[in-house]
Amino acid sequence: QSALTQPASVSGSPGQSITISCTGTSSDIGGYKYVSWYQQHPGKAPKLIISEVSNRPSGVSNRFSGSKSGNTASLTISGLQPEDEADYYCSSYTSSSTLDVVFGGGTKLTVL
């Protein structure tokens, strides 16, 4: 059972925009700036695309953007491209004594 809640799947057509939500609690997303988003293609390692809620690492397309409101973080991908089809995971630092980092269950993005 994942600590953060993401939709299992989203889809969009090339050129469209989509948003993936990630819901946690005040002990994780709502309480810290360390909210990250990762893109993972099959058989590959996760790639950081958003750090600290809304920061884009060098080299990541500006089509990816992140935000947070209360206990929910969001990833928006604009101008969808076929290569965006992948699994997307959110993560957050947590104050739980038995966890450091909690992940969402992952969202499969299909570009139609």
Place this chain on the structure above:
Amino acid sequence: EVQLVESGGRLVQPGGSLRLSCAASGFTVSNHWMHWVRQPPGKGLLWVSRINSDGGTTNYADSVKGRFTISRDNAKNTLYLQMNSLRVEDTAVYFCARGVGPDSWGQGTLVTVSS
């Protein structure tokens, strides 16, 4: 360039032991929080363990506490995960990752626990 390279994964019987290694380059392991994260086949990411930059403070997920030990060798700039009393449910790709909100990941190493 930051690079993390995991090794040590293989097929092991239930109850067995394994040590995973994560060789780092392009940065100093002891200056960063370092994590192990695993991904069971076809499933999502699960945090396993962390070692701090301050001198080795560690933390573990409940599912591995008492069985796994995270450590590092500063001279070799390498992170380790000693895994004992392995269970079938420990089968996964194991990734090492750097930073509080992990920013760099290795390619992973597959651990299969099966008789």
